[in-house]
Amino acid sequence: MLQQMTPAAIAVLGSCNMDVVAFADRAPTLGETVAGRRFATIPGGKGANQAIAAARAGGAVRMIGAVGDDDFGRALRTVLGEAQVDAGAVRASAEPTGIAHIVVDARGGNSIVVIPGANGTVTSLTAADEAIVANSAVLLLQLELPMEAAIAGAAVARRAGTRVILTPAPVQDLPPELLANVDLLAPNEHEIAQITGIDEPREALRAMLEQVPEVVVTLGAEGCVYGARTQGGTLHVPAPKVEAVDTTAAGDTFVGVLAVALAEGRNMQEALRWASAAAALSVQRAGASTSMPKREAIDAFAALHVAPG
Incomplete structure (x- = not known):
């Protein structure tokens, strides 16, 4: 593993x-009530x-985003601060803080x-947001903000030479003006099937390479598969075998840790292995954030459970 000297600069617009x-x-079906634990x-x-x-x-x-002037917004600012995320560009809105209603099964x-x-x-x-993006090595985008924000952020990043990683969730139409400025698309297997209409992840990945230079598809317990337009074939990185408690944050953990690895200059295979180790750790605990x-736990787990090479 590379030893980090200066922290990698990561911007998140999300x-x-x-x-x-x-x-x-189990989750209820339509019209059904189930007992929760x-x-x-x-x-x-x-x-976040x-x-x-x-x-x-x-x-x-x-972090660039917005929360409401309410208890949930204040709690989010506290958690970001405790994680050492600079939330100075998280705006205060008259709208209430966003909500995600989640059902987690057994x-x-x-x-x-x-x-x-x-x-x-x-x-x-x-202008301050644009400066944050331009002064970062990587910009992380998702689609829970309005599309125009993602398009604007990716365009600023492209002009500045900042690498753009897009998680296309929730799935929606991806405008050409967004994809033109995306360096790495990071969907899960369900998202890429919805985007391309192709169920087989590797085939869907190859189809997406016609629109973006690099794609990594997360496959849950099966790990991930990566492909680049400039290379032949795909690279499969298996996931460490663990007992999953809650998969809610696995994809976001994978992408956040991958961004750090790439910004630090790790090669793609090593970066994917490190990110996979972090995701495997995350599913063993309940909740998202x-x-x-932490980095020390990822390194220790990867040393024991991830094959080198």
Whole structure:
């Protein structure tokens, strides 16, 4: 593993939500009521999750987004601060803080309904926001903010030479003007199937390489598969075998930690292995931000469970 000297500069343009989580043996079907085991409110949102994951992995992270002037918003600011995420560019909105309603089943699977709230007010970047993006090695984007914000952020990053990693969730049409400025697309297997209409992940990955230079598809317990337009074939990185408690934050942990690894100059295979180790650690604990491991834990786990090479 490379030894970090200066923290990698990571910008995150994304959502801040309070996760309202119900734990049950299984999720209810339409019109059905089931008994739950436990309830929790946990700070999250794909943007905040990726920011916290990257900060705990050793990145110097700055977050751009919005929360409401309410208890959930104050709790999110506190959690970001405790993770050493610079939240100075997280705006205060008259809209309430965004909410994610999550049901987690006995196998750790989840279903999620997101209500944007304050996130929906972030439709453009300020000059200060643009400076944060331009002065970072990597910009992390997701689609829980309005599309125009993602398009604007990616365009600023491209002009500045900042690497853009996009998590295309929740799935929606991806405008050409966004994809033109994305360096690495990071969907899960379900998202890339919805985007391309192709169920087989490797085939879907190859189809997406016609639109973006690099794609990594997360496959849950099967790990991830990566491909680049300039290379032939795909690279499969298996996931360490663990007992999953809650998979809610696995994808965001993977992407946040991957961003740090790439910003530090690790090669793609090593970066994917390190990110996979972090994701495997995260699924062994409940919650989103509460489950994300620190750098020392990732290194120790990877040394024991991830094959080198």
